[in-house]
Amino acid sequence: xxxxxxxxxxxxxxxxxxxxxxxxxxxxxxxxxxxxxxxxxxxxxxxxxxxxxxxxxxxxxxxxxxxxxxxxxxxxxxxxxxxxxxxxxxxxxxxxxxxxxxxxxxxxxxxxxxxxxxxxxxxxxxxxxxxxxxxxxxxxxxxxxxxxxxxxxxxxxxxxxxxxxxxxxxxxxxxxxxxxxxxxxxxxxxxxxxxxxxxxxxxxxxxxxxxxxxxx
Amino acid sequence: xxxxxxxxxxxxxxxxxxxxxxxxxxxxxxxxxxxxxxxxxxxxxxxxxxxxxxxxxxxxxxxxxxxxxxxxxxxxxxxxxxxxxxxxxxxxxxxxxxxxxxxxxxxxxxxxxxxxxxxxxxxxxxxxxxxxxxxxxxxxxxxxxxxxxxxxxxxxxxxxxxxxxxxxxxxxxxxxxxxxxxxxxxxxxxxxxxxxxxxxxxxxxxxxxxxxxxxx
DNA sequence: AGCTAATGTTTTCCCTGTAAACATTGGGAG
DNA sequence: CTCCCAATGTTTACAGGGAAAACATTAGCT
Numbered sequence: 001x002x003x004x005x006x007x008x009x010x011x012x013x014x015x016x017x018x019x020x021x022x023x024x025x026x027x028x029x030x031x032x033x034x035x036x037x038x039x040x041x042x043x044x045x046x047x048x049x050x051x052x053x054x055x056x057x058x059x060x061x062x063x064x065x066x067x068x069x070x071x072x073x074x075x076x077x078x079x080x081x082x083x084x085x086x087x088x089x090x091x092x093x094x095x096x097x098x099x100x101x102x103x104x105x106x107x108x109x110x111x112x113x114x115x116x117x118x119x120x121x122x123x124x125x126x127x128x129x130x131x132x133x134x135x136x137x138x139x140x141x142x143x144x145x146x147x148x149x150x151x152x153x154x155x156x157x158x159x160x161x162x163x164x165x166x167x168x169x170x171x172x173x174x175x176x177x178x179x180x181x182x183x184x185x186x187x188x189x190x191x192x193x194x195x196x197x198x199x200x201x202x203x204x205x206x207x208x209x210x211x212x213x214x215x216x
Numbered sequence: 217x218x219x220x221x222x223x224x225x226x227x228x229x230x231x232x233x234x235x236x237x238x239x240x241x242x243x244x245x246x247x248x249x250x251x252x253x254x255x256x257x258x259x260x261x262x263x264x265x266x267x268x269x270x271x272x273x274x275x276x277x278x279x280x281x282x283x284x285x286x287x288x289x290x291x292x293x294x295x296x297x298x299x300x301x302x303x304x305x306x307x308x309x310x311x312x313x314x315x316x317x318x319x320x321x322x323x324x325x326x327x328x329x330x331x332x333x334x335x336x337x338x339x340x341x342x343x344x345x346x347x348x349x350x351x352x353x354x355x356x357x358x359x360x361x362x363x364x365x366x367x368x369x370x371x372x373x374x375x376x377x378x379x380x381x382x383x384x385x386x387x388x389x390x391x392x393x394x395x396x397x398x399x400x401x402x403x404x405x406x407x408x409x410x411x412x413x414x415x416x417x418x419x420x421x422x423x424x425x426x427x428x429x430x431x432x
Numbered sequence: 433a434g435c436t437a438a439t440g441t442t443t444t445c446c447c448t449g450t451a452a453a454c455a456t457t458g459g460g461a462g
Numbered sequence: 463c464t465c466c467c468a469a470t471g472t473t474t475a476c477a478g479g480g481a482a483a484a485c486a487t488t489a490g491c492t
Contacts, residue, residue: 045447058451211425
């Protein structure tokens with residue numbers, strides 16, 4: 001950490017003769033990320049990754065305690081990305097309710113774009129998320145995005161203020177997480193209706209959030 | 217299928233001398249189910265199950281195409297159980313909104329009681345759920361429970377009827393699924409508040425469903 | 433009694449995760 | 463400049479697991 005690593009990136013497995021890869025950790029994460037979306041975490045093999053990185057089969061263990069460690073790092077990366085996207089979706093000048101909706105859509109889109117990663121973030125693979133401090137921290141950050149919006153909404157009176165802010169925030173999160181999961185699993189496509197998929201998703205989000213608004 | 221199988225259940229791995237187990241499929245499912253909640257689907261091994269059932273290590277392959285097949289069967293079982301519980305929760309004489317809430321609570325309780333199974337039902341392990349007809353069918357059944365309640369509610373005018381029934385039903389499902397998932401992952405415990413866990417969950421459910429009610 | 437499909441068994445192969453012990457390197461202290 | 467150490471990779475080795483193939487046993491119908 002905190003070292004300048006400028007030694008020939010993308011050396012690939014050819015005979016550069018460098019004993020040290022110089023960038024293994026990140027390379028492994030990138031490769032893992034690619035394969036994750038294709039084959040799921042089960043099929044993901046540290047050995048295969050090492051092979052692909054042109055490195056011995058146990059080298060990865062210098063960077064990750066074990067397979068779970070690698071997966072946890074991937075998940076943490078996912079949370080950070082999710083946070084960035086939901087923040088970016090909120091443009092200046094939006095009303096609070098619209099901010100919430102837009103951030104929610106960004107959240108759902110992230111899940112749809114990286115289904116395996118998203119499932120990893122919540123999935124059974126990461127048994128005890130709280131065991132990995134980096135992961136825990138990243139997760140909290142992404143919750144903070146929602147909480148901030150809710151606080152603004154409650155202060156303004158846009159949202160129903162009979163409930164504690166944390167409860168409202170959890171409700172938002174549940175909603176968005178629920179939609180994301182079902183969407184990933186293709187459940188929206190299963191319902192027998194002629195409403196297009198994305199419309200159904202947006203409608204579900206809107207209908208859910210509507211319960212949070214203050215009654216006039 | 218459709219055979220009388222009364223030949224000494226619970227023969228255990230002792231020397232009963234019967235070449236044919238007579239009940240292998242169900243025995244494997246039971247054992248798998250037990251281990252699933254302890255160690256997760258990754259650690260679950262067909263060989264270990266076979267050993268425990270007192271049978272050779274490849275015998276399971278006579279009943280399941282592969283490990284995924286076994287897991288899919290488990291998941292299907294889960295859906296059926298979930299359907300039964302959500303139906304049972306609705307007592308006669310309940311108002312529609314209360315039926316929805318009660319069924320939702322039963323759903324969430326099922327998830328909390330069998331976290332690993334629940335995660336399996338939606339998790340990354342079952343890559344393409346729709347690849348297993350039995351699983352697909354079971355899933356549809358459990359959605360039907362929600363849809364039925366929603367239809368009653370719309371007909372009575374209890375629910376907002378500006379939205380199609382399917383959309384409302386999907387919203388319910390998303391809500392309940394979202395809460396269940398987050399609850400399993402202990403996310404309700406993470407929020408910094410002095411509200412007890414179960415109260416927070418019930419509150420979230422109530423707040424979410426409230427958005428579906430018709431505005432007076 | 434005898435055939436056939438269903439069910440179990442043995443054997444085998446290759447892959448994976450992971451622990452030890454060893455090799456190589458770059459960078460800082462003297 | 464030299465020497466040593468900590469970080470990083472390598473080799474080797476072991477204990478499993480999933481799955482295919484060929485073989486054995488049984489139940490039940492004819």
